[in-house]
Structures are given as structure tokens and as C-alpha cells.
Amino acid sequence: MLMKATVNGTDVTTAGITLHNLQKRYGSAMAVDDVSLSVSPGEFISLLGPSGSGKTTTLMMIAGFEMPDSGRVLLGEKDITRLPPHRRELGVIFQNYALFPHMTVAENVAYPLRMRRMAKAEIETRVHRILDQVHLGALASRYPHQMSGGQQQRVAIARALVFDPPVLLLDEPLGALDKKLREHLRNEIKTLHKEVGKTMIYVTHDQDEALAMSDRVAVMHEGRIRQVSAPKDIYRRPADLFVAGFVGEVNLIPVKLKSGIVHGPAGESLPSPPWQDADRDATLCVRPEHLRLEASAGSSGGIQGRISGMTFVGDATILEFRSETGLQLLSKVLNVSDHSMEVGDPCVASWVANDATILTD
Ligand SMILES: Nc1ncnc2c1ncn2[C@@H]1O[C@H](COP(=O)(O)OP(=O)(O)O)[C@@H](O)[C@H]1O
Numbered sequence: 054m055l056m057k058a059t060v061n062g063t064d065v066t067t068a069g070i071t072l073h074n075l076q077k078r079y080g081s082a083m084a085v086d087d088v089s090l091s092v093s094p095g096e097f098i099s100l101l102g103p104s105g106s107g108k109t110t111t112l113m114m115i116a117g118f119e120m121p122d123s124g125r126v127l128l129g130e131k132d133i134t135r136l137p138p139h140r141r142e143l144g145v146i147f148q149n150y151a152l153f154p155h156m157t158v159a160e161n162v163a164y165p166l167r168m169r170r171m172a173k174a175e176i177e178t179r180v181h182r183i184l185d186q187v188h189l190g191a192l193a194s195r196y197p198h199q200m201s202g203g204q205q206q207r208v209a210i211a212r213a214l215v216f217d218p219p220v221l222l223l224d225e226p227l228g229a230l231d232k233k234l235r236e237h238l239r240n241e242i243k244t245l246h247k248e249v250g251k252t253m254i255y256v257t258h259d260q261d262e263a264l265a266m267s268d269r270v271a272v273m274h275e276g277r278i279r280q281v282s283a284p285k286d287i288y289r290r291p292a293d294l295f296v297a298g299f300v301g302e303v304n305l306i307p308v309k310l311k312s313g314i315v316h317g318p319a320g321e322s323l324p325s326p327p328w329q330d331a332d333r334d335a336t337l338c339v340r341p342e343h344l345r346l347e348a349s350a351g352s353s354g355g356i357q358g359r360i361s362g363m364t365f366v367g368d369a370t371i372l373e374f375r376s377e378t379g380l381q382l383l384s385k386v387l388n389v390s391d392h393s394m395e396v397g398d399p400c401v402a403s404w405v406a407n408d409a410t411i412l413t414d
Pocket residue numbers: 079082083084085102103104105106107108109110111
């Protein structure tokens with residue numbers, strides 16, 4: 054079922070995407086391994102993971118350029134698993150733009166409409182409208198080689214949106230651009246998402262991009278989805294060690310859970326949120342910005358050691374800590390005021406109980 058939703062007073066066609074147990078093997082290698090995911094109509098979701106984790110293969114199975122070995126793809130309630138790409142009517146944007154070099158911007162954007170044999174006047178209206186929306190109205194008669202990478206990517210976005218697809222699929226669309234431009238364009242894509250109200254599935258290996266743009270992030274590793282959550286929860290409540298380590302910096306402390314207390318490497322008790330598991334070995338994760346280095350331990354405990362290094366990084370200082378048992382941790386302190394700590398100073402590493410996560414995988 055396609056949904057009519059209203060965005061900025063205009064009707065748009067959008068639909069959710071559901072993946073049921075998708076699997077894809079290349080030879081003996083499992084590229085996508087039992088991926089299930091439900092994307093709501095109008096949602097912006099990112100597939101985030103390192104190179105080779107199966108993001109593109111998943112997206113290509115949604116687009117229809119790859120066939121799954123097993124599993125199903127639904128657009129709304131319609132099973133599209135076996136439909137060829139052009140019958141799915143999804144907008145797809147690749148990293149390398151894939152613009153036609155011999156066509157102007159307007160001709161590139163008109164192409165999907167000409168393929169659909171739309172009337173000339175209607176094509177002109179639509180091309181004009183979408184080019185304005187991506188701020189390219191003034192460049193309609195240019196050729197791709199006369200434009201910057203960022204402008205070419207906007208043309209690719211306009212071309213994917215012009216036929217009003219219910220879903221937009223984007224595979225590392227900013228991957229070829231420099232950092233400043235990436236940040237600028239990611240804000241533009243986010244704004245465009247709000248304006249057009251389409252379901253968007255966005256593939257990236259860049260955690261900042263995924264966290265900044267998405268309603269939800271699906272973290273992939275070795276062909277599997279490890280966690281699907283809102284950006285804040287991916288960062289604050291990672292589901293496993295892979296997610297904790299891939300998204301942001303993290304301190305990993307080997308601990309023992311025993312009789313309701315978390316014991317650190319030297320047997321000391323440590324601050325921790327409650328946990329469900331029985332007594333066992335585990336890993337306590339705490340982000341550097343949550344790790345405090347202070348002269349003495351608070352009531353909920355901490356790890357004894359010394360400051361072993363200090364790096365000024367502009368807005369913050371990164372303090373290195375080494376415990377008496379040789380454990381190395383990082384603490385990030387914002388440079389809002391001067392601090393008096395020096396390398397070699399004895400101190401205690403601790404954190405607010407609720408800022409830590411216990412992982413038992
Ligand atoms: N056409 C193909 N033939 C063989 N192996 C492939 C092919 N496409 C992808 N793979 C393999 O499948 C795995 C997942 O690839 P891919 O989906 O491209 O990952 P990502 O987009 O996350 O970098 C990788 O190990 C990759 O080498």
C-alpha cells in the first residue's frame with residue numbers, strides 16, 4: 054500500500070520498506086546474513102558499518118539490482134522481491150553520481166520522465182520545480198563537467214526524486230566529496246528529507262553522518278544488523294562490543310559481576326547501572342567524555358592510577374590514565390576552564406553509574 058502523506062501542504066507518495074530474513078551469498082562468503090528490518094513511511098534510516106559489512110548488497114536487493122538467495126522485500130504491503138528495478142519505481146542515488154555527461158542538468162533530470170513518456174509540458178514543470186528545490190535552478194543548462202562534485206550530486210538527487218518515488222535509496226552519496234562539503238550537503242539532504250517527506254534509506258560508513266542525519270541507525274557487521282536504534286541510543290546504549298567500538302570512542306574495562314557488585318581489574322568496586330545477568334565476566338563501557346579523573350574516589354568507587362599523558366586538541370584536552378594494574382583509559386575534558394592536572398599526578402578514574410554500559414557478549 055502506498056501512502057499519501059502531506060508535507061508542507063503538498064501530497065507526497067511514500068511507503069515503508071520491510072525486509073524479512075534477507076540472505077545473499079557470493080561463493081562461500083555470506084554478504085548479507087538474515088537481515089530483517091522495518092522502515093516506516095517517511096522515516097530516514099541509515100545502514101552504518103565498515104567496508105564489506107553488507108550495506109550496499111542490502112540496498113541493491115531493495116533496489117532490485119541484486120536478487121536475494123532467500124528472504125523477502127516489501128514496499129508497503131507489496132512483495133517486490135522478484136520485480137526488476139524499473140518496476141519498483143524507487144529512487145536510487147549512487148556514490149559516483151552516474152550522470153549522463155552529454156546531457157545538460159535539465160536533460161539529466163528530465164530523463165526518468167521521458168522514459169515514462171510523460172507529456173512535455175508536465176516534464177518541464179516537474180524539472181523546474183525539483184531543480185529549484187535542490188538550488189540548481191540557475192544551472193539548468195550546464196553540463197556535468199561544468200559543475201562541482203557537490204552540484205553534480207544535487208543533480209543526481211533531483212533526478213532520483215523527479216518521478217516522485219515512494220522511497221529514496223542512497224549509497225554513500227557524499228563519499229567522493231571533501232569533509233566541509235560533506236557536512237554542508239548532509240544538512241541539505243536532511244532539509245530535503247523534511248521537505249519531501251519520503252522514506253530514505255541511507256548507506257554510509259561514516260558514523261558522524263549516520264548519527265547526525267537519521268531517525269534511526271542500523272549498525273551492520275559481517276552481513277548482520279547488530280543494533281537498530283535512535284542515534285542517541287546507539288551511542289549511549291550500545292547493544293554489543295562491536296557497536297560500542299565502531300560508533301565513537303570508548304573505554305572498555307574488563308570486569309567481574311559478582312553478588313550485585315561490579316569489580317574492576319584490581320578487585321575494586323566500580324560505579325555501574327543495574328544489570329540482569331548472573332555472576333560472570335563482562336566488559337564495562339564508558340565514553341571518554343564521561344570518565345572523570347579526580348584526586349580521590351567517590352562513594353561508588355573507581356580505579357586507582359596516574360595521569361600518563363595529556364593532549365590538547367583545541368576545544369578539549371584528552372587525558373591518558375594508567376591504572377596500577379596497567380589498564381589504559383582516556384578521559385576527554387572540555388577546555389571551558391583551566392585545569393591543574395599534570396602528567397604523573399595520582400588520581401582515581403570514575404564515572405556516573407548511569408553513563409556506563411555493561412556488555413556480556
Ligand atoms: N558482486 C560481488 N561478488 C562477490 N562478492 C561480493 C560482491 N559484492 C559484494 N561482495 C562481497 O560481499 C560483502 C559485502 O559487500 P558490500 O555489500 O559491498 O559491503 P559494504 O557496502 O558494506 O562495503 C563483501 O565481503 C564483498 O566483498
